Amino acid sequence: MTFHIPGALRQFTSGHSKVEIDQSPDTVADALLALWTLYPGVRDRIATEQGQVREHINIFVGEENIRYTGGLATPIQRGSEISIVPAISGGREILIK
Amino acid sequence: MIGQTLGHCRVLAKIGEGGMGTVCRAYDEVLHRDVALKVVKKSDRLDPSASQGLLHEARASSSLAHPNICTIHEVGETEGELYIVMELVEGKSLREMTGDAGIPPESVLRYGVQIASALARAHDRGIIHRDLKAANIVITPEGLVKVLDFGLAKKVGSAIFDSPTRSFATLEEASSVSGTLPYMAPEILRGAAADYRSDLWALGVVLYEAAAGRLPFEGRTGFEVSSAILREMPAPLSFPVPPALWGVIQRCLAKEPMQRYQRASEVLAALEAVQSAATVFIDQIAERGGPRTVAVHSVRHASVKKGDSLLLIGTTKGAFILRSNAQRSRWDVGGPYFHGHSVYAMAYDGRAGQHRIWASTQSPWGTLLRSTDDFGKSWTNPQQAAIRFPLDTGMSLKNIWQITPGPTDEPTVLYCGVEPAALFETRDGGETWSLIRGLFDHPHRPRWMPGNGGLALHTILLDPVNKQRIYVAISSGGVYRTEDGGSSWTAQNRGIRATFMPNKYPEFGQCVHKIAMHPARPERLFLQNHWGVYRSDNCAESWTDIANGIPSDFGFPVLMHPSNPDCAYIIPVESDEFRCACDGRMRVYRTRNAGASWEPLSRGLPQKGAYETVVRDAMAADSSDPVGIYFGTRSGQLFGSNDEGKTWHKILEGLPSVVCVRSAVVEGTSDGSVRTLPEKSRGISSSKKSATKRSATTRKIRRIKRG
Numbered sequence: 149m150t151f152h153i154p155g156a157l158r159q160f161t162s163g164h165s166k167v168e169i170d171q172s173p174d175t176v177a178d179a180l181l182a183l184w185t186l187y188p189g190v191r192d193r194i195a196t197e198q199g200q201v202r203e204h205i206n207i208f209v210g211e212e213n214i215r216y217t218g219g220l221a222t223p224i225q226r227g228s229e230i231s232i233v234p235a236i237s238g239g240r241e242i243l244i245k
Numbered sequence: 246m247i248g249q250t251l252g253h254c255r256v257l258a259k260i261g262e263g264g265m266g267t268v269c270r271a272y273d274e275v276l277h278r279d280v281a282l283k284v285v286k287k288s289d290r291l292d293p294s295a296s297q298g299l300l301h302e303a304r305a306s307s308s309l310a311h312p313n314i315c316t317i318h319e320v321g322e323t324e325g326e327l328y329i330v331m332e333l334v335e336g337k338s339l340r341e342m343t344g345d346a347g348i349p350p351e352s353v354l355r356y357g358v359q360i361a362s363a364l365a366r367a368h369d370r371g372i373i374h375r376d377l378k379a380a381n382i383v384i385t386p387e388g389l390v391k392v393l394d395f396g397l398a399k400k401v402g403s404a405i406f407d408s409p410t411r412s413f414a415t416l417e418e419a420s421s422v423s424g425t426l427p428y429m430a431p432e433i434l435r436g437a438a439a440d441y442r443s444d445l446w447a448l449g450v451v452l453y454e455a456a457a458g459r460l461p462f463e464g465r466t467g468f469e470v471s472s473a474i475l476r477e478m479p480a481p482l483s484f485p486v487p488p489a490l491w492g493v494i495q496r497c498l499a500k501e502p503m504q505r506y507q508r509a510s511e512v513l514a515a516l517e518a519v520q521s522a523a524t525v526f527i528d529q530i531a532e533r534g535g536p537r538t539v540a541v542h543s544v545r546h547a548s549v550k551k552g553d554s555l556l557l558i559g560t561t562k563g564a565f566i567l568r569s570n571a572q573r574s575r576w577d578v579g580g581p582y583f584h585g586h587s588v589y590a591m592a593y594d595g596r597a598g599q600h601r602i603w604a605s606t607q608s609p610w611g612t613l614l615r616s617t618d619d620f621g622k623s624w625t626n627p628q629q630a631a632i633r634f635p636l637d638t639g640m641s642l643k644n645i646w647q648i649t650p651g652p653t654d655e656p657t658v659l660y661c662g663v664e665p666a667a668l669f670e671t672r673d674g675g676e677t678w679s680l681i682r683g684l685f686d687h688p689h690r691p692r693w694m695p696g697n698g699g700l701a702l703h704t705i706l707l708d709p710v711n712k713q714r715i716y717v718a719i720s721s722g723g724v725y726r727t728e729d730g731g732s733s734w735t736a737q738n739r740g741i742r743a744t745f746m747p748n749k750y751p752e753f754g755q756c757v758h759k760i761a762m763h764p765a766r767p768e769r770l771f772l773q774n775h776w777g778v779y780r781s782d783n784c785a786e787s788w789t790d791i792a793n794g795i796p797s798d799f800g801f802p803v804l805m806h807p808s809n810p811d812c813a814y815i816i817p818v819e820s821d822e823f824r825c826a827c828d829g830r831m832r833v834y835r836t837r838n839a840g841a842s843w844e845p846l847s848r849g850l851p852q853k854g855a856y857e858t859v860v861r862d863a864m865a866a867d868s869s870d871p872v873g874i875y876f877g878t879r880s881g882q883l884f885g886s887n888d889e890g891k892t893w894h895k896i897l898e899g900l901p902s903v904v905c906v907r908s909a910v911v912e913g914t915s916d917g918s919v920r921t922l923p924e925k926s927r928g929i930s931s932s933k934k935s936a937t938k939r940s941a942t943t944r945k946i947r948r949i950k951r952g
Contacts, residue, residue, distance in 0.1 A: 156610060160628065163488045189628035193610040196641035197633035204609035234609045 149173065149224060151183055152231040153190075160189030176207060177220035179230060194232060204235045246284070250274075251328045252321050254282050270333060273318075280318060281334065285327040303329055306372055306395045313363035315383070315393045334391040339455060340379035347458035350486050351520075351623060355546075356382070357452050357493075358516045359390035364448060364509035367395055368441045375439050377447035378428045379454055387548045388622070426467055427460045431475050431500050442502040445512060449497025449505075453479060456486050461498060475500075489519040547579030549620045549911055554867060556875055556896075557602060558883060559588035559905030564604050566621045567896070568911075573873050573887040576896050579621045583608075590661075590862070592648035593909040597656035600911065603675075605645030605661075612642050614661065616675065632661055632669050632678045638685070640665055647862070649705040652712055662702035666693055666719045670731065683732045684717070684725065689753050696720035696756050696775070703861060706762045706770070708784075716760060716770070716785060723755035724772070724785055740788035744776045758801045759861045760785075763810040771813045771840070773803040773861075778815060780840050791840025796827040802864035806889070807872060811839040814846075814866070814874060814890065816859045825856035833874070835890055849893035850884060857882070860904050867908040877903025 151167040161167055167186065173179040184191035195201055207214050208231040214222045224230070246269065249256050254271040260281065261268050271282040303320035310316065319330040339356065342348060348356075360382060367374060374381075374395050383391045424433060430446035433439055453461040461479030464470040479498060482491045493515045499505045506512045547568040549555065556567040556576065563581035582588075586606040594601040594616075603616045604624070614632055615624045634640040644664040651658025657674040668681040684690075693700055704718035713730045716737070723738040736753040743755045756775035763769045772779040772788060778798050779788040792798035797817040806812030815834050818824045826832065831850040834843040851857075857878040864876040875885045881900035886893045 158488075159626070162484055192628075192630045192633075196611070197630070198636065198639060198641050200641065202609060202611060 149179060149226065149228045149230065151179070152229060154232055154234065156234070157190055157193055157232065160193070161187045172226055174223060175220060176209060176214055176222045176224060176230065179224055179228075180207075180220070206233045206235045207231070208233060251282060251284070251323055251326055252319060252330065254280060254328075254330055256282060271330070273330070279333045281315075281331050283329040283331065285329070305370070306367075309367055309370060309372065309395060311363055311366040313359045313390045313392055314366065314395055315391045317395070331393075332391075334383045334385065334393070336383045336385040336389075336391070338380050339382040339384060339390075339451065342384055343379060343455050343458055345458045347454075347456050350456060350490055353452055353455045353486075354490060354516055354520050355388065355622070356384065356390050356455065357448075358513060358520065360392060360448060360451065361509050361513035361516055363390070363392040363395075364441075364444055365513050368444070368509050373439055373441060374444050374447070376424050376428075377444055377451060378425045379451050380425075382451065387550075388546070389548065426470055427462060427474075429471075429474060430502070432502055434471050434475060440502070441509065442505050442507065445497050445505050445509060446502075448509070448512060449494050452490075452494045452497065453482070456482055456490070456494070487519060490516075493519060545579055546622050547577045547620060551911060553911045554869065554873065555593075555620075555909045555911060556865075556883075556885075557591040557593070557604075557905070557907040557909075558877060558900065558903060559591045559604065559862075560877075560881070560901035560903050561587045562901035564588040564591060564606075564621075565900065566602065568620075571869065573867075573869070573885065574894070576885075578897065581901075582621055582624065583615070587644075587904070589904050590645050590648045591905050591907050592650060593907065594650045594656075594659070595909065595912075596650060596653055599656070603648045603659075605648060607644050612644055614645060614648070614675065614678075631671075631675065632663065634667070635680060638680070640667075643699060644701065646701045646703040647705050649707065652707065652709070660705045660707075660715075662705050662717060664699045664701040666690070666700045666702040666722060668702055668705065668717055668731070681731045683727065684734045687725070687734055689722065689736060692754065693719060693722035694754065704757075704760050706760060708762070708767045709764050710767055714767075714784070716762065718757040718760045718772075720758065721754055721756040721775075723753045723757055724760060725753075726785055737785035738788070739786065740790070741772065741774055741779055742777050742790075759803045761803045761805040761813065763805050765808070766810040769810050769839075771803050771805060773800050773815055775799070775821065778803070778840070789840075791836070793840065793842055795834050795843045796832075799824070800859075801861040802859055802876070804864050804866050804874070807866055807868045809837070812837045813840070814864070815843075816864065816876065818858060824858050826858075829854045829856050831855040831857050831884075833876070833890055833893075846886075846890040846893070848891065849886075849895075862905045863903045865906045865908045867910060869910060873908065875906050875908055877906050879903070 149169050153161050153165050153167055158165060167183060169179060169182045171182050173182055194205055201207060209222055209224055209228055246256050247258065253275045254273050257270045257272055259267060259269050266283055266285045269282045271280050273280050300320050303317055307317040315334050316332040317329060321328055372395060376394060381393045383393060385391065428447040428450045430443035433443055450461055462470055462473035462477065464473055496506055497512065547566050549568050552571055553568045554573050558565040558567065562585055563583045565578055565580035567576040567578050569576045583606045586608040588604050588606055590605040592603045594603060601616050601618050603614065606613050606615055611630060613627065613630055615626060617624045632642055632645065634642060642663055645661050646664055647662035649660045651660065657672055659671050659675060661669045663669060668684050669678045670681055671678045702717055702719050706716040708714035713728055715727050715731060717725050723736055725734045726737045727734045738753055738755050741755045742749050743751055746754055758773045758775055760770050760772045768782060768784045770781045770785055776799050777790060778792040780791045781788045795817050797819055799820055800815050800817045802816055804814040813836050817827060817834060819827045830852045832845040832847045835846055836843045857880055859876050859878055867873040872889045873885060873887045874890050877883045879902045881898060881902060882895060883897040883900060883903060884893050885896045
């Protein structure tokens with residue numbers, strides 16, 4: 149699966165705008181854990197110290213915002229593409245298990 | 246040649262031998278200044294008409310007034326000697342600095358922006374450099390770039406070629422071509438005339454060489470070098486060079502001129518965009534012995550010297566560092582740092598000989614504590630946020646409102662006040678922070694209420710005599726004090742009114758906007774409340790209303806004079822509902838009798854239609870003599886007084902909304918290095934050395950010149 153990394157976070161992914169995860173995580177939460185195992189600097193930019201996705205950060209699987217598809221429990225398929233996008237405004241917090 | 250006079254310049258010493266001839270230090274007997282004097286080799290002269298051409302072009306170049314261009318003062322010929330008098334630039338060439346390892350990407354960007362800026366100015370005036378190369382670029386000890394020899398290459402001929410060029414015998418037309426082979430654009434090698442875009446090719450070579458420590462096109466002979474320039478692609482640059490910087494270099498090195506940037510200003514904009522995008526990394530472990538960090542670099546930097554005054558300005562969209570000399574009447578602007586991030590807290594830490602500036606940044610990506618040891622040229626950007634609520638608290642950091650260095654003799658201790666209201670402490674210089682549980686577990690905490698700006702611990706005052714005593718102020722919670730270094734805390738709000746509570750004098754819950762303590766008389770504190778101005782002379786055991794004769798007792802900042810414990814400053818606003826200067830008149834109020842009476846200070850401040858707001862941390866005093874007072878407004882104006890408030894002048898306008906102002910005076914140590922002293926330190930040097938060259942400033946911000 150592939151993560152699309154926004155410009156603000158590429159300093160923590162060795163400059164990569166795309167990060168391929170060579171695993172098959174079941175959920176977005178698992179995929180994110182794999183991402184910040186690889187690039188630890190990304191973790192605190194996306195999530196609070198309590199494991200919640202930051203209020204103004206959105207995560208999309210394909211074209212779907214996970215706020216409407218089960219949050220971090222959203223299942224992902226092999227080959228899924230996950231985008232991390234700062235929100236224009238607002239949004240509620242999502243709990244990472 | 247030593248002792249000889251050319252024109253009105255007396256030759257003092259030979260500095261070096263350049264491609265064009267001998268370079269000497271000389272003294273201008275008329276203008277009384279040191280200059281560099283370049284005497285063109287006789288063998289390099291062309292016929293008389295060509296010499297006239299050189300003179301003409303050099304005179305045109307002398308019109309290029311730009312901080313990054315070495316100024317040509319004069320070109321002349323006397324007794325058969327053709328000479329050029331120019332600004333004496335001391336420093337190292339970029340070639341010397343680059344070595345074989347290259348320089349860090351942030352330096353490439355910093356220098357690249359200045360070189361591109363110089364080229365943009367020259368191109369605007371129709372002047373092409375024609376021989377831009379790392380050896381022609383000098384970096385002064387202050388980090389200022391000076392590009393040498395503008396416009397001089399064309400008329401001088403082939404002899405300016407460096408050694409690779411001399412082996413460049415395969416092109417018969419070499420004698421009509423100017424430049425240095427490894428920096429020559431393909432079209433020049435094909436015999437075309439140089440234009441702006443061949444300068445941009447050379448800039449690409451310079452940037453590549455600086456980043457990689459090697460030239461993009463190499464070869465054992467001139468033929469191999471020229472062949473590589475014409476046909477090969479340079480080896481890609483990878484980490485730590487940001488991809489965006491590599492992209493700029495690649496476009497400069499497009500073989501076809503049409504595929505390159507067409508103007509130097511485009512390269513300048515592209516390099517600035519790379520800087521702004523904060524995509525530069527350096528591993529600072531080796532440099533600092535600290536945690537792994539990523540440094541972020543911004544657009545402009547103030548060049549700070551010993552004796553300078555500094556202002557740190559935090560805004561809702563980034564931070565700025567301003568410097569001035571001891572007069573504090575003109576300010577150079579560095580920044581904006583942290584584009585788009587709110588910076589609610591900044592602080593100096595001048596303890597133990599360091600000159601560290603701290604800043605908190607808040608954005609959708611979280612809140613971080615950052616620091617710089619080089620006045621903003623590089624900032625830490627930790628992989629992991631060091632200030633974080635423990636898991637068991639269930640809380641997440643929203644903002645850092647206050648950064649307070651600890652006692653002078655404990656230089657690794659600092660405190661941060663945060664939102665949601667809590668106090669954090671580090672004892673290792675900021676690498677690890679811990680929540681002060683004594684305050685967090687206080688039984689009052691669940692009943693604190695957020696004010697308009699959130700539930701924030703925004704003020705931390707350390708008693709300089711009793712190190713176990715610390716005060717904090719919370720909106721809305723009130724004043725709390727510890728007498729045991731933080732283990733236990735008591736509410737200290739006796740006499741402070743809470744207009745919004747049924748009980749107007751509760752034990753806690755007041756919306757205290759700011760408190761200030763006098764360092765020489767720490768039992769005395771002043772307090773600006775959400776309605777009410779107070780003083781305590783007994784370590785906050787009780788408070789007395791001192792709002793005597795001010796137009797409104799609603800306001801945010803309160804500041805103490807650094808040496809007079811009876812003197813304090815406030816900026817009243819009309820009311821809770823209308824938090825703007827009373828009657829649209831911008832006035833600072835000062836007491837010099839501990840609050841018995843207040844006087845308005847308005848000379849130089851707008852007195853009509855100025856519905857300004859100054860928030861709690863947007864006011865600061867320095868410790869020079871006379872004391873400087875500074876404040877910033879929500880509308881992005883920055884005002885200053887260098888006579889303790891008697892007269893004011895506008896320092897800047899057009900800033901984002903100002904939420905933090907801090908000041909300090911920079912002092913050098915006995916070994917000549919530079920360090921800063923915190924604003925409240927005593928015995929500050931008031932060096933009156935004149936300000937050095939102004940650094941570039943942010944163009945979108947209007948600097949206000951005093952009349």
